Amino acid sequence: MTDFIQLLVGGVLTGSIYALIALGFSLVYRVTGVINLAQGAFCILAALTCHSLQAELGWPVWAASLGGIAMTVAAGAITGALTFVPGLSRLSNANMLMMAAGLLTMAEGGILVLWGSQPYALPPFSGNRPVEIAGILVPTQGLWVVGTTLLTIACLWYLLARTRLGRALRACAENPAAARLMGIDVPRMTLLAFTLAAFIGAVAGVVIAPATSLQFDTGRLFTISGFVAVAIGGIASFPGSILGGLLLGLVNHFATAYVSSLFSNAIALGLLLVVLVWRPSGLVGAGVTRRQDVREEARVWKHVVRLKPPVAWITAGIALVGAALLPTVLPEGAILSSLVIAGILFIALLGLDILMGYAGQVSLGQAGFMAIGGYTAAWLAVEHDVAPLLGVLAGMALSLVCALVLSVVTLRLRGLYLALATLAFGLLVDSFAIGFSDITGGPSGLVGIPSFAVGGFEFDTPLSMYYLVLVLDAVLVLLFAGAIRASFGRALQAIRTDQMAAAALGVDVVKCKLTAFAISAMLASLSGSLYAFFFHFLSPEMVGTARSLELVAMLVIGGEGTLVGPLLGGILLTMMPAVFQPLASYKTFFSGALLVLCFLRLPEGLFGGAVAGLGRLFRSRQAPPALVGEGMAP
Amino acid sequence: MMLDVRNLCVGYSRNAVLQGIDLTVEAGEIVTLVGANGAGKSTLVKALAGLLPPMSGTVTFDGRRIEALPPAERLRMGLALVPEGRQVFAGMTVRENLTLGAYADDGPAAIANQARRTQEVCALFPVLQQRMDGVVGNFSGGQQQMLAIGRGLMSGPRLLILDEPSLGLSPLMVAEIFQLVQRLRDQGIAILLAEQNARSALAVADRGYVIENGRVTLSGLAADLLHSPEIAARYLGVGTATVVSQAESARLAHRLQQAMQA
Numbered sequence: 001m002t003d004f005i006q007l008l009v010g011g012v013l014t015g016s017i018y019a020l021i022a023l024g025f026s027l028v029y030r031v032t033g034v035i036n037l038a039q040g041a042f043c044i045l046a047a048l049t050c051h052s053l054q055a056e057l058g059w060p061v062w063a064a065s066l067g068g069i070a071m072t073v074a075a076g077a078i079t080g081a082l083t084f085v086p087g088l089s090r091l092s093n094a095n096m097l098m099m100a101a102g103l104l105t106m107a108e109g110g111i112l113v114l115w116g117s118q119p120y121a122l123p124p125f126s127g128n129r130p131v132e133i134a135g136i137l138v139p140t141q142g143l144w145v146v147g148t149t150l151l152t153i154a155c156l157w158y159l160l161a162r163t164r165l166g167r168a169l170r171a172c173a174e175n176p177a178a179a180r181l182m183g184i185d186v187p188r189m190t191l192l193a194f195t196l197a198a199f200i201g202a203v204a205g206v207v208i209a210p211a212t213s214l215q216f217d218t219g220r221l222f223t224i225s226g227f228v229a230v231a232i233g234g235i236a237s238f239p240g241s242i243l244g245g246l247l248l249g250l251v252n253h254f255a256t257a258y259v260s261s262l263f264s265n266a267i268a269l270g271l272l273l274v275v276l277v278w279r280p281s282g283l284v285g286a287g288v289t290r291r292q293d294v295r296e297e298a299r300v301w302k303h304v305v306r307l308k309p310p311v312a313w314i315t316a317g318i319a320l321v322g323a324a325l326l327p328t329v330l331p332e333g334a335i336l337s338s339l340v341i342a343g344i345l346f347i348a349l350l351g352l353d354i355l356m357g358y359a360g361q362v363s364l365g366q367a368g369f370m371a372i373g374g375y376t377a378a379w380l381a382v383e384h385d386v387a388p389l390l391g392v393l394a395g396m397a398l399s400l401v402c403a404l405v406l407s408v409v410t411l412r413l414r415g416l417y418l419a420l421a422t423l424a425f426g427l428l429v430d431s432f433a434i435g436f437s438d439i440t441g442g443p444s445g446l447v448g449i450p451s452f453a454v455g456g457f458e459f460d461t462p463l464s465m466y467y468l469v470l471v472l473d474a475v476l477v478l479l480f481a482g483a484i485r486a487s488f489g490r491a492l493q494a495i496r497t498d499q500m501a502a503a504a505l506g507v508d509v510v511k512c513k514l515t516a517f518a519i520s521a522m523l524a525s526l527s528g529s530l531y532a533f534f535f536h537f538l539s540p541e542m543v544g545t546a547r548s549l550e551l552v553a554m555l556v557i558g559g560e561g562t563l564v565g566p567l568l569g570g571i572l573l574t575m576m577p578a579v580f581q582p583l584a585s586y587k588t589f590f591s592g593a594l595l596v597l598c599f600l601r602l603p604e605g606l607f608g609g610a611v612a613g614l615g616r617l618f619r620s621r622q623a624p625p626a627l628v629g630e631g632m633a634p
Numbered sequence: 635m636m637l638d639v640r641n642l643c644v645g646y647s648r649n650a651v652l653q654g655i656d657l658t659v660e661a662g663e664i665v666t667l668v669g670a671n672g673a674g675k676s677t678l679v680k681a682l683a684g685l686l687p688p689m690s691g692t693v694t695f696d697g698r699r700i701e702a703l704p705p706a707e708r709l710r711m712g713l714a715l716v717p718e719g720r721q722v723f724a725g726m727t728v729r730e731n732l733t734l735g736a737y738a739d740d741g742p743a744a745i746a747n748q749a750r751r752t753q754e755v756c757a758l759f760p761v762l763q764q765r766m767d768g769v770v771g772n773f774s775g776g777q778q779q780m781l782a783i784g785r786g787l788m789s790g791p792r793l794l795i796l797d798e799p800s801l802g803l804s805p806l807m808v809a810e811i812f813q814l815v816q817r818l819r820d821q822g823i824a825i826l827l828a829e830q831n832a833r834s835a836l837a838v839a840d841r842g843y844v845i846e847n848g849r850v851t852l853s854g855l856a857a858d859l860l861h862s863p864e865i866a867a868r869y870l871g872v873g874t875a876t877v878v879s880q881a882e883s884a885r886l887a888h889r890l891q892q893a894m895q896a
Contacts, residue, residue: 164737171723171734178721180685183706183738183789 005136007253013142015249016149020204021226022233022241023156024197029235030173031193033093035416036084037100040223041107042201044216046072047209048111051120061125069202076198079103080191083596088190091599094362097419098556101364101549102595104223109589112216124210141211148207152200153242169193220545224427228268231420232275234282243284262435262442269428273421277409280417307611316477316564323470327463336462338578342570343469344530349555349566350476351523356552357561358489359516360496361410362419365426366524367547369399371433373525374532374543375440378449381533388452392529399525403518410517411510426548433540445539452533465534473567476523480563492516553595559605568606635694636661636793636824637682637713642691642701644681650689651677653848659793659826664819666835666856667828668869669845675828676718678845679797682826683715684708695793709738714791718798718828720782724771728762731770731781735788747790755784758814776807783814787823794818795826800834812838832869836860844869 021039028036050068053059059067087099124141131138160166171179172189180186205222212218225248233244248268255264275282307315330336348370355361376398377391386394409421433440440446451460452468459465483489491512494502503509532538541547550573558569573591577584602609637659644652652674659665667675680686682693684705693701695713703711723731732755736748756763759780765773770781779799786794796815800808812834815825829835836842836856844852844865852864859865867882 164733167726167730167734168737170726171737174723174725175721177685178717178723179734180705181683181715181717181721182734182785183704183709184734185704185706 002135003257007257008250009136009138009142011250011253012246013139013145013249014252015229015246016146017204017208017245018225018229018248019242019245020149020152020200021222022230022245023153023238024200024204025226025230026235026238026241027156027193027200028197029230031169032084032088032096032190034084034088034096034100035227035230035235035420036103036194036197037097037223037227038079038103038107039197039201039226040221041104041111041219042072042076042198043205043208043222044111044214044219045075045107046202046205047122047214047218048115048120050206050209051122051214052115054122061123065206068206069199072202072205073195073199076202077191077195080194080198083600084194085187085191087600088187090603093416094419095599097416098362098364098552099596099599102553102592102599104220104592105546105549105553106589106592106596108217108219109586109592111219112588113585115216117216120214122209122214125207139211141207145207145211148203152203153238156200156238165192217546224545227420228272228424228427230282231424232272232282234284236281237284240282240284244282260435262437263431265431266428266435269424269431272424273409273428276413276417276421276424280413320470320474324467327466334578335575336466338574339571340462340465340469340534341531342567342574343466343473344527344534345551345554345570345574346473346527346567347469347476347530348524348527348551349558349570350473350480350563351520351527352551352555353560353563353566354480354484354492355516355520356555357563358484358496359492359513361513361516363422363520364419364548364552365422365424365429365545366520366551367528367543367545368422368426368429369403369521369524370528370531370547371429371540371543372399372402372528374528374538375433375446376525377529378446378532378538379439381450382446382448388450388529388533389454392452392526395529396522396525399521400518403521404514407514407517411513423545423548426545430540430544433543440538440540443540445537445542446532447537449532449536449538451536452530459533465530469530477563484563488512488515550591553591555605557594557598557605559607559609562605562607562611565605565607572606635659636663636696637826638692638694639682640692640694642678642681642693643689644677644686645689651848652681654691655845655848655850657843657850657853659824661792661824662819662822663841664815664825664827664839666832666839666842667826667845668832668835668842668859668865669828669830670869671830673845674848675845676797677848679715679795679826679828682713682795685715706738709789709791712790712792713795714786714789714793715795716782716786716797716799718801720775720778722770722778722781722785725769727767727769728781729766731785732762732788735785738789748788751788751790755787758787758817759784775802776804776810779803779807779811783811787818791823793824793826795828797828798830799827800829800831808834832865833860836865 021043024039024042025035028034028039046068048068049071050064053064053067054061083099083103087096091099124139125144126140129140131140131143160170168179168184169189169192171182171184172186172193176186179189201222226245229244229248230241231244232247233242234240251268251271252264255267259267326339327336348366352363352366355363373392373395376395377388380386380391380394381388406421406425410418413421434443437443451458452465453459459468484492491502491507494505494507495509495512499509528543531542535542554569554573555566556569557572558567559565573587573594576590577587583590598605604612635658637657639655639657642652642655643650655678657665667678669675677686681688684700684703684707688701691701692699695708695711698711700708700711700713723734726734729752732752733748736744736751739747761777762781762784765777770778773781783796783799799811799815803811808831815827816838819825827835827839836859839856842853842856842859843850844859852859852862
């Protein structure tokens with residue numbers, strides 16, 4: 001019984017931190033309609049700043065904590081003013097979500113550069129000896145955590161319910177257009193909400209820091225916990241967020257104690273998926289639904305300028321010949337290997353482009369399918385001597401099955417909730433990859449994977465893999481270029497532009513979405529298998545959530561809805577560390593920063609931007625500019 | 635002259651919706667904007683409230699150019715808009731909605747003004763007084779419209795712009811809204827009324843403007859407009875078919891015949 005109560009206390013302590021992070025999510029969501037995935041970055045930033053102020057400058061704990069919070073709030077305000085607020089007026093909510101993911105990656109990369117990858121630990125505020133209350137041991141830091149959480153909730157409640165500023169914030173949350181009419185400066189209130197969320201996150205980070213180990217990517221864990229909490233509890237409601245946080249803390253503790261610590265995350269995520277199916281808006285519904293008639297489904301859809309067929313064919317031919325001849329001038333080494341990796345990832349990117357660029361379905365869990373494909377093929381090859389080709393097909397089949405099962409969830413969801421469900425799926429696969437250590441080798445990974453082989457031929461050199469991947473990529477691009485110009489592609493684009501109108505025109509929305517989802521899952525799986533065969537090694541973090549976010553970054557940077565564009569994004573992000581060795585540690589930062597920049601400045605991506613630029617150049621030289629039709633939706 | 639709009643052009647991205655609007659409102663006047671759905675009435679009132687930036691042209695209020703001012707500044711000068719579709723804050727109480735209506739007033743007398751105006755609004759709409767702490771979401775359309783007008787009055791406007799106040803209300807409620815418009819004018823508030831319901835609007839207004847495709851096509855005394863055959867044919871509906879001249883109907887019949895033969 002004491003054990004049970006001890007667990008209960010532990011769960012509440014952890015849960016109250018989750019609740020605090022969840023509150024930050026909820027605050028930004030209610031005012032802007034966006035899930036700010038960068039929330040966890042504020043926690044880790046404040047905690048690490050606090051650590052540095054203590055360790056490097058010798059500040060006392062209280063001063064360092066305040067300093068850490070102040071600096072994080074300043075960083076949050078600047079980031080908000082430069083990226084988040086300007087983005088809101090141009091991007092759809094789903095794109096804002098991805099931009100926030102870019103901000104998180106950027107913060108992670110920045111922290112990696114500033115603090116390195118080693119873990120840090122902070123001393124507790126008031127000593128290591130736990131307090132005993134009625135036979136239950138409570139760590140003193142836990143009391144600080146609960147106290148801070150309660151205080152923050154009380155202050156936030158007072159601010160929102162009782163003050164003029166709070167009323168204005170709530171007005172923006174409920175109806176931004178009417179709020180403007182009342183003379184409320186909506187962008188300023190948005191920035192205020194974002195900064196306030198940064199403050200809450202920073203406070204959470206500083207008080208939890210002594211109870212956990214801090215690393216550059218701990219921010220992602222904070223984000224994920226807070227996001228799972230808020231998705232379970234109900235993002236549009238503060239009581240829901242708090243409830244979700246406590247529930248998640250309890251589930252984690254009890255699952256760790258009674259099942260296994262390896263599966264505690266999987267259980268929490270399973271719970272989340274059940275909630276998403278059963279009540280997509282969370283356990284506690286909002287008192288008022290935010291007016292979403294304007295923005296929720298809106299996508300900023302710029303017309304993707306495409307090359308004319310003859311130009312496209314000639315360019316593609318030249319590119320293909322160039323790519324085939326490239327290894328003759330390149331030394332076999334890091335650069336060739338990076339190209340192979342980019343080519344392998346491009347297979348997954350093609351699927352993601354079909355799903356996101358053409359069908360408009362956001363997926364933040366694509367690496368989950370890479371993991372399924374990679375582990376299935378690798379495990380079959382290592383443990384059962386199954387031929388790699390068969391293993392690849394088995395992985396694709398398994399991915400297809402998983403995609404169909406997952407689509408029970410995803411077909412019901414759109415936009416934001418779809419992004420959340422796929423993110424949860426990716427995390428779930430992630431935690432299984434860690435949990436099923438007998439099959440996957442656990443966190444340390446699966447070793448001794450053979451090379452890919454067909455018949456008797458082994459693709460055991462980077463050069464042979466290069467040509468294999470080149471042929472595969474070319475065939476797939478050709479195949480999809482055809483499919484996209486056929487009725488399937490038109491149906492997908494109709495769904496993206498207006499699902500209801502597409503359905504009214506007789507497009508079988510469910511079938512098309514399912515097909516696009518299945519295609520993307522199988523391609524990701526294929527990509528994951530080849531990835532494992534190429535590296536002869538596979539670990540969960542190679543195909544984890546960071547990979548999913550990187551894929552999205554590559555897609556957006558390269559250009560959504562262009563098929564070949566993502567290859568540019570893929571090559572750029574893969575080659576950067578190989579070509580500029582000194583910049584390797586900046587890779588994460590750049591990939592996040594580029595993603596954010598692309599969303600703000602170049603929504604059509606590198607490829608789309610280049611084609612549009614070329615088009616303008618030719619047009620101004622040849623004939624009087626034909627403005628008719630430009631800027632119109634296709 | 636209280637409000638003077640000169641050659642106002644407003645649009646979304648590259649397409650101008652309003653193409654050179656000229657319009658004036660004198661103190662104590664009721665002026666109505668009549669026009670079909672999509673003619674540009676809502677765009678015009680949004681531009682006047684500061685929600686849409688004009689592409690060109692000037693808006694002068696009380697002798698001061700206001701076309702570049704933010705909504706808050708215009709509210710403080712005494713120009714308020716009651717938007718189309720009411721747009722009340724449904725999750726808040728009546729009191730909170732009214733308080734937000736006075737948000738722009740941040741001067742030293744803000745609290746006193748707010749209390750006084752709340753009383754005035756309650757005197758005007760007793761039903762709001764009774765449900766002061768009720769959440770607005772489950773009010774009837776008429777009650778929400780009253781609240782929207784009350785909220786607009788909270789900033790103490792001298793010119794109140796009403797955008798389609800009769801939209802979606804019962805005939806009884808519509809009549810009440812138009813009576814209210816006259817009462818507000820009697821209290822010294824000038825009214826600019828954008829309405830599809832041209833007959834009722836022209837009946838209470840002093841002057842009227844007809845807007846078509848982003849331009850003022852006709853303007854004058856409301857009484858004259860009400861009896862103008864053009865208005866009758868286009869905006870006053872079937873009941874006035876007799877007003878259409880004999881020549882007109884003969885011409886129409888001729889065209890119909892031609893069309894059928896072709």
